[in-house]
Amino acid sequence: MSGTAFPRLDSKVLADDGDVLRFCSTCAFSQACLSEGMDKSALMDLHVLVEHVGPLHAGEHVFREGDPFEAIAAVRAGTVKTYVVDRDGHEQVLGFHLPGEVIGLNAIDGDRYPCNAVALDTVMLCRFSFPKISVLAARLPGLQQHLFRLMSRDIGRASLLAGDYSADQRMAAFLIGLSQRLAARGFSPDRFQLTMARTDIANYLRLAPETVSRVLKRFQDDGLLQVDRRELELLDRKQLEALAASVLRH
Amino acid sequence: MSGTAFPRLDSKVLADDGDVLRFCSTCAFSQACLSEGMDKSALMDLHVLVEHVGPLHAGEHVFREGDPFEAIAAVRAGTVKTYVVDRDGHEQVLGFHLPGEVIGLNAIDGDRYPCNAVALDTVMLCRFSFPKISVLAARLPGLQQHLFRLMSRDIGRASLLAGDYSADQRMAAFLIGLSQRLAARGFSPDRFQLTMARTDIANYLRLAPETVSRVLKRFQDDGLLQVDRRELELLDRKQLEALAASVLRH
DNA sequence: CGGGGCATTGATCGGGTTCAACCTGCGTGG
DNA sequence: CCACGCAGGTTGAACCCGATCAATGCCCCG
Numbered sequence: 001m002s003g004t005a006f007p008r009l010d011s012k013v014l015a016d017d018g019d020v021l022r023f024c025s026t027c028a029f030s031q032a033c034l035s036e037g038m039d040k041s042a043l044m045d046l047h048v049l050v051e052h053v054g055p056l057h058a059g060e061h062v063f064r065e066g067d068p069f070e071a072i073a074a075v076r077a078g079t080v081k082t083y084v085v086d087r088d089g090h091e092q093v094l095g096f097h098l099p100g101e102v103i104g105l106n107a108i109d110g111d112r113y114p115c116n117a118v119a120l121d122t123v124m125l126c127r128f129s130f131p132k133i134s135v136l137a138a139r140l141p142g143l144q145q146h147l148f149r150l151m152s153r154d155i156g157r158a159s160l161l162a163g164d165y166s167a168d169q170r171m172a173a174f175l176i177g178l179s180q181r182l183a184a185r186g187f188s189p190d191r192f193q194l195t196m197a198r199t200d201i202a203n204y205l206r207l208a209p210e211t212v213s214r215v216l217k218r219f220q221d222d223g224l225l226q227v228d229r230r231e232l233e234l235l236d237r238k239q240l241e242a243l244a245a246s247v248l249r250h
Numbered sequence: 251m252s253g254t255a256f257p258r259l260d261s262k263v264l265a266d267d268g269d270v271l272r273f274c275s276t277c278a279f280s281q282a283c284l285s286e287g288m289d290k291s292a293l294m295d296l297h298v299l300v301e302h303v304g305p306l307h308a309g310e311h312v313f314r315e316g317d318p319f320e321a322i323a324a325v326r327a328g329t330v331k332t333y334v335v336d337r338d339g340h341e342q343v344l345g346f347h348l349p350g351e352v353i354g355l356n357a358i359d360g361d362r363y364p365c366n367a368v369a370l371d372t373v374m375l376c377r378f379s380f381p382k383i384s385v386l387a388a389r390l391p392g393l394q395q396h397l398f399r400l401m402s403r404d405i406g407r408a409s410l411l412a413g414d415y416s417a418d419q420r421m422a423a424f425l426i427g428l429s430q431r432l433a434a435r436g437f438s439p440d441r442f443q444l445t446m447a448r449t450d451i452a453n454y455l456r457l458a459p460e461t462v463s464r465v466l467k468r469f470q471d472d473g474l475l476q477v478d479r480r481e482l483e484l485l486d487r488k489q490l491e492a493l494a495a496s497v498l499r500h
Numbered sequence: 501c502g503g504g505g506c507a508t509t510g511a512t513c514g515g516g517t518t519c520a521a522c523c524t525g526c527g528t529g530g
Numbered sequence: 531c532c533a534c535g536c537a538g539g540t541t542g543a544a545c546c547c548g549a550t551c552a553a554t555g556c557c558c559c560g
Binding site for chain 4: 166167207208210211214229
Binding site: 105109163 | 334336337338342344355356357358359360364384385387388389391394395397398399400401402403404405406408409411412413414456495496499
């Protein structure tokens with residue numbers, strides 16, 4: 001459980017190309033590239049450099065801070081938490097990564113990962129060697145464009161939570177954001193699981209765990225949502241969106 | 251003063267190639283590309299698509315939120331502030347951009363600029379058409395790599411201030427960061443001008459302007475620095491760095 | 501049944517905001 | 531040349547949101 005999963009390559013899923021393609025047809029990264037103007041043969045080039053990693057189980061690390069940077073990865077299933085730990089041992093959660101989202105982009109500047117990435121539940125990944133995908137991106141404008149966009153999006157996303165918002169605004173933005181991202185991947189936007197612990201949410205939103213509890217409770221009392229342990233249902237999306245608006249900048 | 255400077259092209263500086271090169275030899279963007287493994291002829295390709303913009307004067311905008319995105323720009327001289335304004339009119343400062351730094355990277359995902367960029371003093375820019383530089387990046391691995399690194403760096407930088415740090419830590423990190431970036435561009439790391447207003451610093455650090463005043467005063471009383479209006483001298487770098495350490499993650 | 505980790509709830513505390521007044525340098529016009 | 535105005539900056543006092551500390555509750559798993 002303290003080992004790192006990235007170096008390991010689950011080679012049997014690479015047994016034959018047909019298998020790879022079948023697997024990868026569900027990989028959102030490839031699909032997004034397609035929509036960015038890549039043709040079928042280009043997609044083949046992309047697929048041959050994919051390594052399928054997983055399943056990883058809750059608590060297993062994808063990579064750790066300081067590991068040599070070689071690859072980015074697209075989440076295919078599950079949730080990955082990225083975080084850093086400061087010298088006094090406090091954990092700072094950088095983000096939660098759902099299926100279809102890419103991790104490791106913040107490592108490109110530098111030869112080592114600047115943060116940890118850990119599976120919160122059972123996680124499947126597509127791993128892309130960064131040197132190789134760089135070379136490929138030079139040949140495939142659609143891929144280059146896609147990478148540029150992904151990184152640009154992360155820059156914007158990172159500044160979102162930097163604002164000085166109230167606990168209510170932060171929590172609403174977190175829930176609405178989660179809902180939207182899940183919806184984009186075909187999951188229900190109104191009923192979903194919080195795959196992360198309260199303390200993780202708190203660390204991510206820069207709040208105390210107690211505050212997370214209280215805000216969720218108040219939201220429930222006010223009829224905005226229904227929460228039971230990690231099961232969540234959004235009841236008044238309008239009002240939550242209104243709260244989240246200034247954070248998400250609609 | 252309410253117009254946008256980006257569309258305008260100061261064509262006379264493009265009169266002949268020699269002139270462009272002379273101008274651009276001071277452009278940090280090109281220099282960084284060189285160090286990223288680009289050869290001389292590749293640099294020429296880069297230079298022919300540069301447009302030199304400026305001088306812009308304090309208060310003039312480089313671009314505004316919602317403007318169609320066409321180009322990124324490297325600051326050659328002066329300071330550029332990027333910011334957004336939320337619906338209730340509160341300004342949120344995203345960053346200050348010194349000579350050698352690139353603005354507009356967060357616009358790549360989307361066809362419009364997601365923020366405003368304004369000159370804080372007299373500013374000179376190198377403007378790079380993004381479609382053109384993308385095409386060029388596909389031919390020049392060094393350039394592609396450089397763009398990837400720039401964006402990756404911004405992702406990391408953006409999450410820096412997202413942590414919940416004390417006012418002292420934020421201010422120290424701001425000053426040390428500024429000092430380091432100025433030093434990297436050949437300016438004095440110990441004596442420099444705060445080109446931005448106190449309220450800008452406050453908005454950037456998510457503090458009240460009053461807090462910025464008080465912290466600066468206390469730092470001065472404690473002998474950490476000397477500040478007079480916008481003139482600043484760092485006196486005890488060690489201690490400031492110690493304060494800033496957890497923010498800057500050394 | 502017992503234990504341990506996570507979550508909730510209550511009481512208190514404190515850093516930073518807010519509100520308000522005042523200061524200070526500088527440009528402007530009489 | 532000085533009075534005025536004004537924007538940016540500073541200082542002081544009260545307040546408030548969220549943190550912290552402490553205790554209790556609740557599941558899940560052994």
